[in-house]
Amino acid sequence: MKLNFTGNWFIDLGILGFVNLIEEVYGWDLKHLNEKILLEENIVFYGLFPIAYLNSWLTVRGYKTLEKQTKYKEIKSKLENKSSQQIFDEVWWDYIFPMFKEAWKKITIKKLLEKQEIYKHWEKYLAVSEFVKSLNNLLTNYKNNSNFKNLLNRKKDINSLTIKDLNKIEDYVEKRKKDNIEKPFNDQFYKDLQNFYGNLQELKNSLLEHWEKLPRMKITKIDDKSRILFRLPLDHGFFKNFMFFNQSKNIWEQKELFYKLIKFDLNEPSLQKIDKTVNKLFPSDKEFPNAIYTQFSTKNFKNISDKLFVFLLCFPESFTRVERVSIIFYSNSLEFSYLVNKKLNITVKRRDTAIDSILNLTWRQIIDTLWEIKSSWALENMYLIQYKKLDNQSQQDVEYLGISKLQAELIIDNKVRDTLNTTIRILDKGNNPNRWLIEEFIKNRPLLPILYRNLGLYFGSKDSKNKREKKFKNTKALIYSAALNKVISELGVEKAILFSNDFFCRKTSTLEEVKDTIQRYFSLMFMTEELFSQESPDDIKSLAYRLFSRLRRSQKYPFVNELLKELNGKGSHSVEKLIKHSFENILTNDKTWQSEAIPILAGLIGGRINE
């Protein structure tokens, strides 16, 4: 078996999540992981994966976990040449179980604090009754005691305690024992606190004691209602009650379910269907739009992916958390998606670059990687999926952005990329006065309106010439945007109609065409600049402004009129060329004349200085 994308996004993202998880815990990159899977598939999936998954579950929630370094070699030597069931059993009791000691202790006490009565039948296993008694004593006798309130930093009456409160009480009693606290509370209160403290320690000890005994205990010896006390305290906002996350499953059931999940056991009802339970971006089983034709059964996926549920379980792990948004880049190549996401992840963790916006950051990674790899398969369909919150109740701000092949093909050229990789000022004040051209371009937004707004600032600015040019002028970006705009809009509508004659005539290399156009625009720009070089700067500026305001309002004929008036009486070879250009590309061209007019404007603004 080799990890490969399947073409189903919900599996593919899960595969990415799986790779992320293993890399995070064992430090293996994709290539290395694939080699390991080839050699020892069972150890990876039944041994390393559950450890990594639950290890990560604990880490995210702030618990200490096993030592990282020794893990792999030690595990491997123990598990070699064993069946999948044996591997899983050993890993479960030898590695996973000990990891959960602290979490189990803490969460069990937390539950006890929240709902004391459920634990009545646990008395035979835990030193719980004395603890509950002293807890109730505190809550009834001291709930409005000012000393108690001060101790816990509360203003209202104390009706229940939290884990944090317990920590405060423990701290206080321990300090007081060492006589580090000057002013004692009244004796009875302190005695009760001490009593409570003692019971808490006893409870903790008995909890740990039982935890240690657990692997040797037989499930049959524990009565039904008490079994639930012994469970890995797993929960998950995304998976809710799925399989071993279900709060009613004890540790033995959890173990069995986890094994079945890895094995993709079709006899287990939860593993027979894919719906909202396993991925919150799916509808529920009954709401599936194709339900009338066929059930969305997992049976059909068995051949595509033998470890389907491992990957579905890893789905949330594939996203990178940036600020408050989870984001992932997805293309139909595993290697490429892996590289981009890895880069993104590293950048986010390093945090040494100022993050303007999440998208900005992500696009930069994509573009950098595209640029590095530069091969044609990277030009396949690319998507960016992001969400703010995804759980049972809500799917908040889920966005799905496609990056077209066309845009990707164009920005792979380093000149185009470098030129567009610039921020243009479009507003004097306001929340977001700048636009990053490359982002706008990839999102398939027209660039010219942005540049018009930028030029509006340029012409309207009251700053001195130098300052104004420094702040607003970017003739190169102007020319590139105009050329891109022209080529892309000419590719547009008609040629995009599938199977029309024009569709098949579509040029094979749009990039070539863009480059030719850019070159033509530059020479036009220089020519215009040259032609008007004798005029006074004020005259040129006024002409440029008049032409610009025609252009901005899409008034073609007034633009031509203005231009011809200026050319009338100037006798030179350049004038002839400009008139020819105006005729061929502006007057007779209704679609992209604005792009063609821009080089003239750029020449008047003064291109060479900025070049």
Added chain:
Amino acid sequence: MNNSNILMEKKIQDKKVLDNMRIIRESMPRIFAGDSESYRQKLTYNLLNIVRSRNMQEFLWTLLRQLNAKKESQEVKNVINAINELYEYSSKFFEKWAYSVIMGIMETKTEIKEKGGS
């Protein structure tokens, strides 16, 4: 089917408009080659002002008065035909052919100069 027919028709029309515009622009330099430069500049200036106010009647009147003086030439006939055809299509093409005329006249100047130079 219907859509592609409309598309096709539009294409044919566009092509005809473009062809006529070319005829106009290319004929103008030959028609006005004999006039002096300052004369042409003045004419250009007038025509530009007229076309800006979108006054087709006046534009035609001014232009035809000019062409009338040179009616014996084949070029003039071509231009008249081309304008006629565009005129029949629609008045929305007015600016297209009007500017073709002006550009043609403006290009005359350089042609003569080059000829004189060589």
